Amino acid sequence: MASLQDIRRRIDSTKKTSQITSAMQMVSSSKLAQIQKHTSGYLDYANHVEAIVAHLAFAHLLDKQNGDAIPFLTQRPIQTTAILVITSDRGLVGGYNNQVLKQTDLLMQEQKLTKDNTVIFAIGGKGADYYVKKGYTIAFEDRDVTDVPRFWEVSELVKEITKQYAAHKFDALELVFNHFVNRLQNQVLNQQVLPIRAENFKRDNNGNLLADKYKDQPISYEFEPAPESLLKAVLPQFAQSLLYGAILDAKTAEHAASANAMQAATDNARDLISRLELKYNRARQAAITTEITEITGGMAALQ
Template sequence: MPVSTKVIKQRIRSVKNTKKITKAMELVAASKMRKAISSVTGTRPFSRLAWETVGLVGGHVDASLHPLLSAREGAKRTLYIVFTSDRGLCGGYNARVLKESFADMQKREKGSFDVVTVGRRAEGVMKRAGIAVMASFVNVTNNPAFKEIQPVAQLAMEEFKKGTYARVIVAYTDFVSALSQKPALFTLLPLAPDGVEGLGEAGSESSDYRLPITNDPHEYTFEPSPARVLDVMLPRITETMVWQTLLEAAASEHSARMMAMRSASDAASEMIDDLTLSFNQARQAGITQEIAEISSGAATLQ
């Protein structure tokens, strides 16, 4: 008898319990995902239009008109805002976006950048990597609320205006579909036309997100005045972009988690099938052996 049926039975039970848990987590993630997807697709038109506006208007005004349009002179440092989840068990979601950001950070001189993390995972990883975390925001990705992400945008804008940073780069995961999410980086500040890598987001029409900087001859009129309009508009658009990023990240997170939990449940089902087969084989072997023993016992008696 290879493995006792008792041992196999125990394993089947434990795998079944694990499957129950992963199944429940899958369902929770699925319902959160549905909510997150509907809000991310809802805000996309707004942020896309807002971003286009920055592109169109940015090409027509003097960058010195507003501090968010160009970096202060002498500013050299880079600020990274990294969006991850608070919790694990979501497949390669966090690893991928962190890999992407580390790859970009390596291009810069050591110590020439700071990091703001959103989500516990990034905080832990940065600490282990020996990178100073300037600020860490937790508990925002699970149930995104505008109020909770506003401080992130405020912080970025303030530090940028002060001249601490020459640029602010956001690392997040772009939500393409429930099955596919793409880690991405984009330059949030300055909102200047030159050197902007574009927001490679919104999945299908990623090219739309490149800033449509044009040299078209149209002259823009600002009412009441360019300074006033930019003053109201640019901080709002920056906030909108950070908000959109959070929503993209949240939708990606819940989708990644749902997929991870689904494959875990599938793997558990497969394992249960395999174990059940071995269990039946072991049981059959046991019976056969017992019969052989009985019949050989009877044979000796005769």
């Protein structure tokens, strides 16, 4: 049986752990509030870009373009698939990383992707290390992304992806990341970003495009310069906005997962402290009872 000193030592150690996890939970909550504020501003820009592309889609302008001239629209045979995997650099985020890696492995299994026809773009060390160990080609990785990433921080990765797609280095881009639903819930999403398809546009619960405010308007364009020049400028921005938006979304989910994991750890530590204190008090009472019994027995022997 553990001595009173051992139990006391465990109580003190657990209290220190509880203080650390509680502080980490507050830090993660603060980061979550910061990135939510930043993301709300960025979404205004992303929604405007999406509305422009959706408006062009309603005008059937995308259908009329030569896919060879505008590679982001090209529905070419898929020989090589790229996957952008967004994870964290560190642990202490609950099942955040495992969910993403499990979904990525499932995607590969469903599409029969192998080391020979798959390239990995990785944001976060956990995903990069996981697929390096499995022998996959890492085309680009970005570690130590800040808590509230700005576009210029990840622009090299985002632009490299769109550049390689335009150069036919791969034929489709899949994106796997944790979507922030609310403070207590994340959802793993898998979506094909490139080539740009109707599925890329956000829809409501009824399946209607969120840009449907244009659907009842007569759509007619006069272009200066040519439509091809406009699309060459707009479509890369749309693809990049999808990728950067996913990075912000995943980082938001990461902070929420970290806050929840630290809150759970703090609660568990407090429960353990309560049990240890109860055990300590019982052991102390037993020790006192033993001492009283010994004193009483000694007095009786002297009489």
